[in-house]
Amino acid sequence: MKPKTLLRLSLLGSTVSLCLIISQSLLFAGGPPDPEDITGIEWEWVQSLYSNDARALPADPTHYTITFKPDGMLNVRADCNRAGGTYTVKEQSIAVKVTHSTMAMCPPDSLDGKFLKDLGAATIYFFKDGYLYLDLKYDSGTMKFRP
Numbered sequence: 001m002k003p004k005t006l007l008r009l010s011l012l013g014s015t016v017s018l019c020l021i022i023s024q025s026l027l028f029a030g031g032p033p034d035p036e037d038i039t040g041i042e043w044e045w046v047q048s049l050y051s052n053d054a055r056a057l058p059a060d061p062t063h064y065t066i067t068f069k070p071d072g073m074l075n076v077r078a079d080c081n082r083a084g085g086t087y088t089v090k091e092q093s094i095a096v097k098v099t100h101s102t103m104a105m106c107p108p109d110s111l112d113g114k115f116l117k118d119l120g121a122a123t124i125y126f127f128k129d130g131y132l133y134l135d136l137k138y139d140s141g142t143m144k145f146r147p
Helices: 003-027 112-120
Strands: 042-050 064-068 073-078 081-090 093-101 122-128 131-136 141-146
Touching: 042 112, 042 131, 064 112, 073 093, 073 112, 093 112, 112 122, 112 131, 112 141
Parallel strands: none
Antiparallel strands: 042 064, 042 141, 064 073, 073 081, 081 093, 093 122, 122 131, 131 141
């Protein structure tokens, strides 16, 4: 082949590659979705493990949930009560503020108060093996959630 033909084929290949890259990036306007996004998922509380080796294990994790909305609001189910509030995230730091709750009297073995208290103490979040973890202030413990 002539050098000019090789140059043209090389330029054509580069142009096609560039077009593929651009089309892929347009599919993900603003970048690909973040796999570690906490929003839009109803997270079920699996357990809390505290620094003194104590554990809080809900009998039914579906009765203790939190859903982080993209607008900074949150919905909470704390056993027989429903709650709401706000949250802020910056990098791996998180602040949860439960601002309102129903006040139904849950069964004596309910963990509703502990659950709400721990949520309010969350300072850091991270993911491991598909679970969401919330570290509590003063290194006092960690909450574990499943999607």
